[in-house]
Amino acid sequence: EFKLEAIEQVVKYQRSTIEVARALELDPSQLRKWIRQYKEEVSGVTPDNPALTPEQREIQSLRAQIKRLEMEKEILKQAAVLMSEFPIKSLR
Numbered sequence: 457e458f459k460l461e462a463i464e465q466v467v468k469y470q471r472s473t474i475e476v477a478r479a480l481e482l483d484p485s486q487l488r489k490w491i492r493q494y495k496e497e498v499s500g501v502t503p504d505n506p507a508l509t510p511e512q513r514e515i516q517s518l519r520a521q522i523k524r525l526e527m528e529k530e531i532l533k534q535a536a537v538l539m540s541e542f543p544i545k546s547l548r
């Protein structure tokens with residue numbers, strides 16, 4: 457959890473590595489290593505020492521799945537609205 461928070465500060469919030477390392481009392485080179493491992497994992501490369509635990513990877517995967525399902529739900533809502541605007545004539 458601590459690693460992920462540190463990584464997110466740099467990757468997601470675009471703070472400098474040195475700034476985050478100082479704030480968290482880390483060696484900047486250690487933080488850079490975590491970030492490199494994280495980016496490798498995200499891109500599909502399996503590093504020797506994973507930056508994320510299996511639980512964190514599962515959470516990341518589940519969040520991505522939730523996002524995808526929410527997008528699908530919105531598309532279906534929009535489709536339902538469009539379909540209701542153009543009633544289908546009976547096939548007689």
